[in-house]
Amino acid sequence: MTTTIHWDQTFPLLRLEGMGAKDFLQGQTTADLSGLMAGVLQQSCWLTATGRLRALLELRLDATGADVLVLAGDAEAVRRGFDQVIFPADRVRLGTSSLQRRLQGLDPAGPAFWVGDDQPLPEELHGSLRLENDALERHRLQQGFPPGPEEMNGETNPLELGLTNRISLDKGCYLGQETMAKLTGKGGVKQQLRCWRSDQPLQPGDQLKVGSDRAGTITSALNTPEGTLGLALVRRQFLDLPSLQGPADQAVILATPAAFQAPAS
Known part of the structure:
Protein backbone atom coordinates (compact mmCIF):
# COMPACT_ATOMS: atom_id res chain seq x y z
CA MET A 1 0.00 0.00 0.00
CA THR A 2 1.36 3.44 -0.96
CA THR A 3 1.90 5.86 1.89
CA THR A 4 0.20 9.27 1.64
CA ILE A 5 2.15 11.25 4.25
CA HIS A 6 5.65 11.01 5.64
CA TRP A 7 7.83 12.21 8.53
CA ASP A 8 11.09 13.94 7.57
CA GLN A 9 13.16 15.19 10.50
CA THR A 10 16.79 15.45 11.63
CA PHE A 11 17.83 13.88 14.93
CA PRO A 12 21.03 13.75 17.06
CA LEU A 13 23.25 10.76 16.30
CA LEU A 14 25.87 9.27 18.63
CA ARG A 15 28.63 7.01 17.35
CA LEU A 16 30.00 4.01 19.23
CA GLU A 17 33.27 2.68 17.84
CA GLY A 18 34.60 -0.79 18.55
CA MET A 19 33.79 -4.48 18.34
CA GLY A 20 32.08 -4.35 21.73
CA ALA A 21 29.41 -1.83 20.67
CA LYS A 22 26.66 -4.45 20.25
CA ASP A 23 27.31 -6.05 23.65
CA PHE A 24 27.51 -2.65 25.31
CA LEU A 25 24.12 -1.59 23.92
CA GLN A 26 22.66 -4.99 24.82
CA GLY A 27 23.42 -4.24 28.47
CA GLN A 28 22.41 -0.58 28.40
CA THR A 29 19.16 -0.61 26.40
CA THR A 30 15.95 -2.60 26.47
CA ALA A 31 15.63 -4.35 23.09
CA ASP A 32 17.24 -7.73 22.40
CA LEU A 33 20.03 -7.06 19.91
CA SER A 34 21.44 -10.59 19.84
CA GLY A 35 19.96 -11.35 16.42
CA LEU A 36 20.11 -7.85 14.97
CA MET A 37 21.80 -7.76 11.57
CA ALA A 38 24.12 -4.99 10.43
CA GLY A 39 22.29 -2.10 8.77
CA VAL A 40 18.85 -2.95 10.22
CA LEU A 41 17.20 -0.25 12.37
CA GLN A 42 16.04 -1.30 15.83
CA GLN A 43 14.23 0.92 18.32
CA SER A 44 15.11 0.54 21.98
CA CYS A 45 14.76 2.45 25.24
CA TRP A 46 17.38 3.80 27.60
CA LEU A 47 16.21 3.69 31.21
CA THR A 48 17.35 4.67 34.64
CA ALA A 49 18.25 1.88 37.06
CA THR A 50 14.70 2.16 38.44
CA GLY A 51 13.05 1.79 35.01
CA ARG A 52 12.22 5.44 34.25
CA LEU A 53 12.41 6.29 30.55
CA ARG A 54 15.29 8.60 29.69
CA ALA A 55 15.43 8.29 25.91
CA LEU A 56 13.90 6.47 22.96
CA LEU A 57 16.68 5.32 20.65
CA GLU A 58 16.99 3.88 17.16
CA LEU A 59 20.08 1.69 16.74
CA ARG A 60 22.04 0.55 13.70
CA LEU A 61 24.96 -1.86 13.93
CA ASP A 62 27.82 -2.14 11.44
CA ALA A 63 31.14 -3.92 11.11
CA THR A 64 33.07 -1.43 13.25
CA GLY A 65 30.54 -0.26 15.83
CA ALA A 66 27.05 1.20 16.09
CA ASP A 67 25.10 4.39 15.48
CA VAL A 68 22.60 5.56 18.10
CA LEU A 69 19.89 7.97 16.94
CA VAL A 70 18.06 9.76 19.76
CA LEU A 71 14.44 9.73 18.61
CA ALA A 72 13.15 11.26 21.87
CA GLY A 73 15.04 12.52 24.89
CA ASP A 74 18.22 14.47 25.65
CA ALA A 75 21.06 13.34 23.37
CA GLU A 76 23.73 14.96 25.54
CA ALA A 77 22.38 13.11 28.59
CA VAL A 78 22.62 9.84 26.64
CA ARG A 79 26.20 10.62 25.69
CA ARG A 80 27.17 11.48 29.27
CA GLY A 81 25.40 8.41 30.59
CA PHE A 82 27.16 6.07 28.17
CA ASP A 83 30.51 7.74 28.86
CA GLN A 84 30.15 7.14 32.60
CA VAL A 85 29.76 3.38 32.22
CA ILE A 86 32.20 2.58 29.39
CA PHE A 87 35.24 0.67 30.63
CA PRO A 88 38.29 -0.61 28.70
CA ALA A 89 36.99 -4.17 28.87
CA ASP A 90 33.88 -3.11 26.93
CA ARG A 91 35.96 -2.70 23.74
CA VAL A 92 33.99 0.37 22.76
CA ARG A 93 34.50 4.12 22.79
CA LEU A 94 32.37 7.15 22.06
CA GLY A 95 32.95 8.67 18.66
CA THR A 96 31.80 11.98 17.27
CA SER A 97 28.24 13.25 17.49
CA SER A 98 26.38 14.38 14.40
CA LEU A 99 22.90 14.89 12.97
CA GLN A 100 20.98 12.33 10.93
CA ARG A 101 18.03 12.89 8.60
CA ARG A 102 15.32 10.27 9.15
CA LEU A 103 12.31 9.53 6.92
CA GLN A 104 9.28 7.37 7.61
CA GLY A 105 5.92 6.82 5.96
CA LEU A 106 3.00 7.47 8.30
CA ASP A 107 -0.26 6.57 6.55
CA PRO A 108 0.10 3.68 6.72
CA ALA A 109 3.11 3.51 9.02
CA GLY A 110 6.13 2.03 7.29
CA PRO A 111 9.83 1.43 7.78
CA ALA A 112 12.23 4.23 8.63
CA PHE A 113 15.11 5.34 6.41
CA TRP A 114 18.30 7.15 7.35
CA VAL A 115 19.35 9.28 4.39
CA GLY A 116 21.72 12.08 3.49
CA ASP A 117 20.54 15.68 3.71
CA ASP A 118 20.32 16.07 -0.07
CA GLN A 119 19.21 12.54 -0.86
CA PRO A 120 15.85 12.18 -2.65
CA LEU A 121 12.91 10.38 -1.15
CA PRO A 122 13.05 6.58 -1.19
CA GLU A 123 10.77 4.99 -3.78
CA GLU A 124 8.38 3.90 -1.02
CA LEU A 125 7.65 7.57 -0.18
CA HIS A 126 7.33 8.99 -3.70
CA GLY A 127 4.19 11.08 -4.06
CA SER A 128 3.60 11.38 -0.32
CA LEU A 129 3.18 14.67 1.54
CA ARG A 130 5.73 15.75 4.12
CA LEU A 131 4.09 16.65 7.44
CA GLU A 132 5.51 19.70 9.17
CA ASN A 133 4.95 21.80 12.30
CA ASP A 134 1.38 21.58 13.63
CA ALA A 135 0.41 18.85 11.15
CA LEU A 136 3.26 16.65 12.35
CA GLU A 137 2.49 17.41 15.99
CA ARG A 138 -1.18 16.61 15.42
CA HIS A 139 -0.25 13.22 13.98
CA ARG A 140 2.01 12.53 16.98
CA LEU A 141 -0.75 13.37 19.42
CA GLN A 142 -3.33 11.28 17.59
CA GLN A 143 -0.99 8.28 17.53
CA GLY A 144 0.61 8.76 20.95
CA PHE A 145 4.09 8.40 19.45
CA PRO A 146 6.82 9.38 19.90
CA PRO A 147 6.64 10.58 23.51
CA GLY A 148 7.36 14.26 24.09
CA PRO A 149 9.13 16.01 26.98
CA GLU A 150 6.05 16.05 29.21
CA GLU A 151 5.40 12.34 28.62
CA MET A 152 9.08 11.63 29.36
CA ASN A 153 9.03 13.68 32.55
CA GLY A 154 11.54 11.68 34.56
CA GLU A 155 8.81 9.68 36.29
CA THR A 156 7.25 7.58 33.52
CA ASN A 157 8.32 4.17 32.29
CA PRO A 158 8.06 2.75 28.74
CA LEU A 159 5.19 0.40 29.61
CA GLU A 160 3.05 3.40 30.57
CA LEU A 161 3.83 5.08 27.25
CA GLY A 162 3.02 2.20 24.92
CA LEU A 163 6.62 1.22 24.18
CA THR A 164 6.23 -2.41 25.24
CA ASN A 165 7.46 -3.82 21.93
CA ARG A 166 10.82 -2.11 22.53
CA ILE A 167 11.28 -4.06 25.79
CA SER A 168 12.79 -7.54 26.12
CA LEU A 169 12.11 -9.54 29.26
CA ASP A 170 14.13 -12.55 28.10
CA LYS A 171 17.54 -11.26 27.06
CA GLY A 172 19.07 -11.07 30.53
CA CYS A 173 20.32 -8.16 32.57
CA TYR A 174 20.18 -4.59 31.32
CA LEU A 175 19.76 -1.19 32.93
CA GLY A 176 16.24 -1.06 34.41
CA GLN A 177 15.45 -4.71 33.62
CA GLU A 178 14.46 -5.63 37.19
CA THR A 179 11.79 -2.92 37.29
CA MET A 180 10.42 -3.95 33.88
CA ALA A 181 10.11 -7.53 35.09
CA LYS A 182 8.30 -6.45 38.28
CA LEU A 183 5.84 -4.24 36.41
CA THR A 184 4.91 -6.92 33.90
CA GLY A 185 4.65 -9.55 36.63
CA LYS A 186 2.37 -7.62 38.98
CA GLY A 187 -0.57 -6.95 36.71
CA GLY A 188 0.52 -3.78 35.00
CA VAL A 189 1.34 -0.15 35.63
Whole structure:
Protein backbone atom coordinates (compact mmCIF):
# COMPACT_ATOMS: atom_id res chain seq x y z
CA MET A 1 0.00 0.00 0.00
CA THR A 2 1.36 3.44 -0.96
CA THR A 3 1.90 5.86 1.89
CA THR A 4 0.20 9.27 1.64
CA ILE A 5 2.15 11.25 4.25
CA HIS A 6 5.65 11.01 5.64
CA TRP A 7 7.83 12.21 8.53
CA ASP A 8 11.09 13.94 7.57
CA GLN A 9 13.16 15.19 10.50
CA THR A 10 16.79 15.45 11.63
CA PHE A 11 17.83 13.88 14.93
CA PRO A 12 21.03 13.75 17.06
CA LEU A 13 23.25 10.76 16.30
CA LEU A 14 25.87 9.27 18.63
CA ARG A 15 28.63 7.01 17.35
CA LEU A 16 30.00 4.01 19.23
CA GLU A 17 33.27 2.68 17.84
CA GLY A 18 34.60 -0.79 18.55
CA MET A 19 33.79 -4.48 18.34
CA GLY A 20 32.08 -4.35 21.73
CA ALA A 21 29.41 -1.83 20.67
CA LYS A 22 26.66 -4.45 20.25
CA ASP A 23 27.31 -6.05 23.65
CA PHE A 24 27.51 -2.65 25.31
CA LEU A 25 24.12 -1.59 23.92
CA GLN A 26 22.66 -4.99 24.82
CA GLY A 27 23.42 -4.24 28.47
CA GLN A 28 22.41 -0.58 28.40
CA THR A 29 19.16 -0.61 26.40
CA THR A 30 15.95 -2.60 26.47
CA ALA A 31 15.63 -4.35 23.09
CA ASP A 32 17.24 -7.73 22.40
CA LEU A 33 20.03 -7.06 19.91
CA SER A 34 21.44 -10.59 19.84
CA GLY A 35 19.96 -11.35 16.42
CA LEU A 36 20.11 -7.85 14.97
CA MET A 37 21.80 -7.76 11.57
CA ALA A 38 24.12 -4.99 10.43
CA GLY A 39 22.29 -2.10 8.77
CA VAL A 40 18.85 -2.95 10.22
CA LEU A 41 17.20 -0.25 12.37
CA GLN A 42 16.04 -1.30 15.83
CA GLN A 43 14.23 0.92 18.32
CA SER A 44 15.11 0.54 21.98
CA CYS A 45 14.76 2.45 25.24
CA TRP A 46 17.38 3.80 27.60
CA LEU A 47 16.21 3.69 31.21
CA THR A 48 17.35 4.67 34.64
CA ALA A 49 18.25 1.88 37.06
CA THR A 50 14.70 2.16 38.44
CA GLY A 51 13.05 1.79 35.01
CA ARG A 52 12.22 5.44 34.25
CA LEU A 53 12.41 6.29 30.55
CA ARG A 54 15.29 8.60 29.69
CA ALA A 55 15.43 8.29 25.91
CA LEU A 56 13.90 6.47 22.96
CA LEU A 57 16.68 5.32 20.65
CA GLU A 58 16.99 3.88 17.16
CA LEU A 59 20.08 1.69 16.74
CA ARG A 60 22.04 0.55 13.70
CA LEU A 61 24.96 -1.86 13.93
CA ASP A 62 27.82 -2.14 11.44
CA ALA A 63 31.14 -3.92 11.11
CA THR A 64 33.07 -1.43 13.25
CA GLY A 65 30.54 -0.26 15.83
CA ALA A 66 27.05 1.20 16.09
CA ASP A 67 25.10 4.39 15.48
CA VAL A 68 22.60 5.56 18.10
CA LEU A 69 19.89 7.97 16.94
CA VAL A 70 18.06 9.76 19.76
CA LEU A 71 14.44 9.73 18.61
CA ALA A 72 13.15 11.26 21.87
CA GLY A 73 15.04 12.52 24.89
CA ASP A 74 18.22 14.47 25.65
CA ALA A 75 21.06 13.34 23.37
CA GLU A 76 23.73 14.96 25.54
CA ALA A 77 22.38 13.11 28.59
CA VAL A 78 22.62 9.84 26.64
CA ARG A 79 26.20 10.62 25.69
CA ARG A 80 27.17 11.48 29.27
CA GLY A 81 25.40 8.41 30.59
CA PHE A 82 27.16 6.07 28.17
CA ASP A 83 30.51 7.74 28.86
CA GLN A 84 30.15 7.14 32.60
CA VAL A 85 29.76 3.38 32.22
CA ILE A 86 32.20 2.58 29.39
CA PHE A 87 35.24 0.67 30.63
CA PRO A 88 38.29 -0.61 28.70
CA ALA A 89 36.99 -4.17 28.87
CA ASP A 90 33.88 -3.11 26.93
CA ARG A 91 35.96 -2.70 23.74
CA VAL A 92 33.99 0.37 22.76
CA ARG A 93 34.50 4.12 22.79
CA LEU A 94 32.37 7.15 22.06
CA GLY A 95 32.95 8.67 18.66
CA THR A 96 31.80 11.98 17.27
CA SER A 97 28.24 13.25 17.49
CA SER A 98 26.38 14.38 14.40
CA LEU A 99 22.90 14.89 12.97
CA GLN A 100 20.98 12.33 10.93
CA ARG A 101 18.03 12.89 8.60
CA ARG A 102 15.32 10.27 9.15
CA LEU A 103 12.31 9.53 6.92
CA GLN A 104 9.28 7.37 7.61
CA GLY A 105 5.92 6.82 5.96
CA LEU A 106 3.00 7.47 8.30
CA ASP A 107 -0.26 6.57 6.55
CA PRO A 108 0.10 3.68 6.72
CA ALA A 109 3.11 3.51 9.02
CA GLY A 110 6.13 2.03 7.29
CA PRO A 111 9.83 1.43 7.78
CA ALA A 112 12.23 4.23 8.63
CA PHE A 113 15.11 5.34 6.41
CA TRP A 114 18.30 7.15 7.35
CA VAL A 115 19.35 9.28 4.39
CA GLY A 116 21.72 12.08 3.49
CA ASP A 117 20.54 15.68 3.71
CA ASP A 118 20.32 16.07 -0.07
CA GLN A 119 19.21 12.54 -0.86
CA PRO A 120 15.85 12.18 -2.65
CA LEU A 121 12.91 10.38 -1.15
CA PRO A 122 13.05 6.58 -1.19
CA GLU A 123 10.77 4.99 -3.78
CA GLU A 124 8.38 3.90 -1.02
CA LEU A 125 7.65 7.57 -0.18
CA HIS A 126 7.33 8.99 -3.70
CA GLY A 127 4.19 11.08 -4.06
CA SER A 128 3.60 11.38 -0.32
CA LEU A 129 3.18 14.67 1.54
CA ARG A 130 5.73 15.75 4.12
CA LEU A 131 4.09 16.65 7.44
CA GLU A 132 5.51 19.70 9.17
CA ASN A 133 4.95 21.80 12.30
CA ASP A 134 1.38 21.58 13.63
CA ALA A 135 0.41 18.85 11.15
CA LEU A 136 3.26 16.65 12.35
CA GLU A 137 2.49 17.41 15.99
CA ARG A 138 -1.18 16.61 15.42
CA HIS A 139 -0.25 13.22 13.98
CA ARG A 140 2.01 12.53 16.98
CA LEU A 141 -0.75 13.37 19.42
CA GLN A 142 -3.33 11.28 17.59
CA GLN A 143 -0.99 8.28 17.53
CA GLY A 144 0.61 8.76 20.95
CA PHE A 145 4.09 8.40 19.45
CA PRO A 146 6.82 9.38 19.90
CA PRO A 147 6.64 10.58 23.51
CA GLY A 148 7.36 14.26 24.09
CA PRO A 149 9.13 16.01 26.98
CA GLU A 150 6.05 16.05 29.21
CA GLU A 151 5.40 12.34 28.62
CA MET A 152 9.08 11.63 29.36
CA ASN A 153 9.03 13.68 32.55
CA GLY A 154 11.54 11.68 34.56
CA GLU A 155 8.81 9.68 36.29
CA THR A 156 7.25 7.58 33.52
CA ASN A 157 8.32 4.17 32.29
CA PRO A 158 8.06 2.75 28.74
CA LEU A 159 5.19 0.40 29.61
CA GLU A 160 3.05 3.40 30.57
CA LEU A 161 3.83 5.08 27.25
CA GLY A 162 3.02 2.20 24.92
CA LEU A 163 6.62 1.22 24.18
CA THR A 164 6.23 -2.41 25.24
CA ASN A 165 7.46 -3.82 21.93
CA ARG A 166 10.82 -2.11 22.53
CA ILE A 167 11.28 -4.06 25.79
CA SER A 168 12.79 -7.54 26.12
CA LEU A 169 12.11 -9.54 29.26
CA ASP A 170 14.13 -12.55 28.10
CA LYS A 171 17.54 -11.26 27.06
CA GLY A 172 19.07 -11.07 30.53
CA CYS A 173 20.32 -8.16 32.57
CA TYR A 174 20.18 -4.59 31.32
CA LEU A 175 19.76 -1.19 32.93
CA GLY A 176 16.24 -1.06 34.41
CA GLN A 177 15.45 -4.71 33.62
CA GLU A 178 14.46 -5.63 37.19
CA THR A 179 11.79 -2.92 37.29
CA MET A 180 10.42 -3.95 33.88
CA ALA A 181 10.11 -7.53 35.09
CA LYS A 182 8.30 -6.45 38.28
CA LEU A 183 5.84 -4.24 36.41
CA THR A 184 4.91 -6.92 33.90
CA GLY A 185 4.65 -9.55 36.63
CA LYS A 186 2.37 -7.62 38.98
CA GLY A 187 -0.57 -6.95 36.71
CA GLY A 188 0.52 -3.78 35.00
CA VAL A 189 1.34 -0.15 35.63
CA LYS A 190 -0.46 2.54 37.62
CA GLN A 191 -1.21 4.74 34.60
CA GLN A 192 -1.23 4.69 30.81
CA LEU A 193 -1.03 7.17 27.98
CA ARG A 194 -4.28 8.18 26.30
CA CYS A 195 -5.19 10.47 23.43
CA TRP A 196 -7.84 13.07 24.20
CA ARG A 197 -9.88 15.83 22.60
CA SER A 198 -12.09 18.59 23.96
CA ASP A 199 -14.16 21.51 22.69
CA GLN A 200 -12.56 23.61 25.42
CA PRO A 201 -8.91 24.69 25.80
CA LEU A 202 -6.67 22.65 28.09
CA GLN A 203 -2.92 22.76 28.64
CA PRO A 204 -0.12 20.51 29.93
CA GLY A 205 -0.27 20.13 33.68
CA ASP A 206 -4.06 20.39 33.90
CA GLN A 207 -5.53 17.72 36.14
CA LEU A 208 -8.27 15.38 34.92
CA LYS A 209 -10.91 14.10 37.29
CA VAL A 210 -13.99 11.97 37.80
CA GLY A 211 -16.12 13.85 40.27
CA SER A 212 -13.75 14.65 43.10
CA ASP A 213 -11.30 11.85 42.24
CA ARG A 214 -8.03 12.66 40.46
CA ALA A 215 -7.99 10.64 37.23
CA GLY A 216 -4.95 11.86 35.30
CA THR A 217 -2.84 14.70 33.96
CA ILE A 218 -2.66 16.44 30.59
CA THR A 219 0.86 16.05 29.16
CA SER A 220 0.53 17.53 25.65
CA ALA A 221 -2.02 19.83 24.00
CA LEU A 222 -2.55 21.39 20.57
CA ASN A 223 -5.21 23.94 19.64
CA THR A 224 -6.91 23.21 16.32
CA PRO A 225 -9.91 24.71 14.49
CA GLU A 226 -11.97 21.75 15.73
CA GLY A 227 -10.96 22.15 19.38
CA THR A 228 -8.06 21.00 21.51
CA LEU A 229 -6.41 17.59 21.36
CA GLY A 230 -3.44 15.99 23.04
CA LEU A 231 -2.06 13.28 25.29
CA ALA A 232 -2.67 12.53 28.94
CA LEU A 233 -1.49 10.05 31.53
CA VAL A 234 -4.62 8.43 32.96
CA ARG A 235 -4.73 6.38 36.16
CA ARG A 236 -5.42 2.69 35.67
CA GLN A 237 -8.83 2.59 37.39
CA PHE A 238 -10.20 5.16 34.90
CA LEU A 239 -8.77 3.78 31.65
CA ASP A 240 -12.04 2.17 30.52
CA LEU A 241 -14.04 5.40 30.78
CA PRO A 242 -14.91 7.13 27.49
CA SER A 243 -14.44 10.60 28.96
CA LEU A 244 -13.12 12.53 31.95
CA GLN A 245 -13.53 16.06 33.27
CA GLY A 246 -11.01 18.88 33.04
CA PRO A 247 -10.19 21.18 35.98
CA ALA A 248 -13.14 23.45 35.09
CA ASP A 249 -15.41 20.49 34.33
CA GLN A 250 -14.59 20.52 30.61
CA ALA A 251 -15.63 17.34 28.81
CA VAL A 252 -12.48 15.44 27.77
CA ILE A 253 -13.04 12.55 25.34
CA LEU A 254 -10.48 9.72 25.54
CA ALA A 255 -9.11 7.40 22.86
CA THR A 256 -6.65 4.54 23.19
CA PRO A 257 -3.39 4.91 21.23
CA ALA A 258 -2.64 2.20 18.71
CA ALA A 259 0.22 0.82 20.82
CA PHE A 260 -2.27 -0.27 23.52
CA GLN A 261 -4.86 -1.72 21.15
CA ALA A 262 -5.08 -5.45 20.55
CA PRO A 263 -4.14 -6.39 16.96
CA ALA A 264 -7.03 -7.22 14.64
CA SER A 265 -7.68 -10.95 14.41
